[in-house]
Amino acid sequence: MAIANSELILNADGSIYHLNLLPDHISDTIITVGDPDRVAQVSRHFDSIETEISKREFVTHVGYYRGKRLTVVSTGIGTDNLDIVLNELDALVNIDFVTRQPLPIEEHIKLRIIRIGTSGTMQPDIPVGSHLVSEHAIGLESLMQFYPLVETGAEVEFATAVQQAVGLDYRPYCVLGSDLLREQLGVGMISGNTVTCPGFYGPQGRSLRLALRYPDLLERLRSVQYSNAEGTFRLTNFEMETAGYYALGRMLGHEVVSLNAIVANRATGEFAERPDQVVNDLIAKTLERL
Ligand SMILES: O=P(O)(O)O[C@H]1O[C@H](CO)[C@@H](O)[C@H]1O
Ligand SMILES: O=c1cc[nH]c(=O)[nH]1
Numbered sequence: 001m002a003i004a005n006s007e008l009i010l011n012a013d014g015s016i017y018h019l020n021l022l023p024d025h026i027s028d029t030i031i032t033v034g035d036p037d038r039v040a041q042v043s044r045h046f047d048s049i050e051t052e053i054s055k056r057e058f059v060t061h062v063g064y065y066r067g068k069r070l071t072v073v074s075t076g077i078g079t080d081n082l083d084i085v086l087n088e089l090d091a092l093v094n095i096d097f098v099t100r101q102p103l104p105i106e107e108h109i110k111l112r113i114i115r116i117g118t119s120g121t122m123q124p125d126i127p128v129g130s131h132l133v134s135e136h137a138i139g140l141e142s143l144m145q146f147y148p149l150v151e152t153g154a155e156v157e158f159a160t161a162v163q164q165a166v167g168l169d170y171r172p173y174c175v176l177g178s179d180l181l182r183e184q185l186g187v188g189m190i191s192g193n194t195v196t197c198p199g200f201y202g203p204q205g206r207s208l209r210l211a212l213r214y215p216d217l218l219e220r221l222r223s224v225q226y227s228n229a230e231g232t233f234r235l236t237n238f239e240m241e242t243a244g245y246y247a248l249g250r251m252l253g254h255e256v257v258s259l260n261a262i263v264a265n266r267a268t269g270e271f272a273e274r275p276d277q278v279v280n281d282l283i284a285k286t287l288e289r290l
Contacts, residue, residue, distance in 0.1 A: 002100035014097060016088045019073065020055040025062050026092045027069040029112045029290060032085065034241065036074040041276075042116070042283050043072055058085070065287055079143040079196065079244030086248040089113070094252075111254040112181060114290075116282055118275065119194070119239040120204065120264030122218045126190060128265045128272045131282050132237055133186030134194040134258040136176050138162050139243030141198035144173040149247050151175065154228050161226040162195075162235070166214060175246035181257035185289050192236025194258060195221060196243035204238045205266070218266055237262065259286060 009017035016022075031042055036059040043049055046063035053060045057076035062069070075085045093109040095102050103109075119132065126132065138159060151159070151174060159174035182191070197203035202210065205217030214220065226233045242258040249256030261278040264271050272278050 003095065003102075008091060008095060008097075008100055010097060016092055018055060018084050019058050019060065019088045019092075020053050021060055021088075021092060023092045023097065025051055025053065025060060025071060026089065026111075027062065027071045028109065029068065029070055030089060030114070031070060031072045031286070032113060032115050032245075033072065033074050034077055034117050036076070038116070038279065038283075039072045039074050041280060042287070045284065045287050046070070057081070065290070068290060070290070075241065078198070078240050079139070079141050082241050082244035082248065083143060086113075086245065086252065086254075090252045090254070108253060112178075113245065113249060113254055113256045114181065114185065114286060115241065115245055115256070115258040116279070116286055117239055117241065117258065117260060118263045118279060119237045119260035120266050121192075121237045121262050122195075122221050122266050123234070123236055124265070124267035126192070126236060126262060126265065128262055128270045129278050130190055130262045131278075131285065132190040132192045132194075132260040132262055133182050134177055134237075134242050134246075134260060135182065135191050136174055136193040136233065137196050137243035137246045137258065138193065138235065139173045139175070139196045139247065140168075140203060141196060141240075141243070143244050144247050147247070147251060149173060149175070149251060154230070157228065158193075158226045158233060161224050162221070165224045166217065166220045173243065173247060175243060175250055177242075177246045178249070178255040178257050181255050185257055185259060185286055187289070189259070190236070192260075193233050194242045194260065195235055195238050197238055197240055200240065222267075238266070
């Protein structure tokens with residue numbers, strides 16, 4: 001059955017509702033960034049840019065880097081935005097916009113989606129300025145209350161350990177990212193387990209004028225040590241999208257990795273003197289490795 005106009009929403013030019021993109025704009029490797037201005041920081045490395053499109057916070061550049069066609073998209077902040085971006089990117093390659101039908105499963109296209117974002121660490125030994133590849137992501141936000149995400153036994157145990165350490169009323173979700181992309185792109189980076197939060201302040205234990213429900217959130221998160229046959233895992237960093245990427249990526253069948261430029265150390269109180277430099281180095285390193 002065709003997907004109704006109210007569900008798969010196309011603009012007058014046939015482009016998808018929020019991203020404003022046509023299927024032709026999508027390469028099989030997609031770099032995603034939070035900040036719309038960061039799209040140009042990526043595409044300025046390109047040999048040529050074929051398309052620039054924007055709508056709301058979703059800016060897209062399509063171009064060539066060393067002969068490879070790449071799409072760079074900004075997502076804005078938060079997993080609510082990720083819900084839009086990943087569903088629409090997937091629709092662009094896995095739904096026929098003329099018949100409005102999903103492609104048969106054997107024709108599904110698997111995208112490689114690489115997040116390049118900023119992040120803060122809660123661990124004193126992770127220096128500001130370092131680059132961190134997210135192995136697991138722990139979602140403290142509620143996006144997965146609305147999807148039937150299947151987690152492994154180990155993921156459920158890791159998430160339960162976080163729930164108990166913090167004293168949360170609900171169990172967060174936990175998802176392992178793409179082994180393939182972590183191995184290809186994360187060489188030499190710190191490998192970590194990322195906490196995806198539904199906010200920058202209270203949900204990351206920051207207090208400016210408001211009191212916090214968990215004033216010792218950092219200590220509680222630092223106390224998590226989850227061990228299984230694969231090893232011992234600790235939490236390393238905070239940001240606001242990775243768990244949404246990993247969960248939606250798994251359910252939609254795409255390879256997804258989150259690469260983090262560590263700009264804040266919450267244990268030492270430091271913030272990077274030149275955060276743009278940390279991000280630019282991560283962009284250059286990632287492009288080299290594609
Ligand atoms: O730098 P980006 O990719 O936006 O990522 C991080 O920075 C934003 C908060 O400042 C959140 O989106 C967080 O995930
Ligand atoms: O501390 C930080 C830094 C960047 N992004 C976050 O979400 N948290």
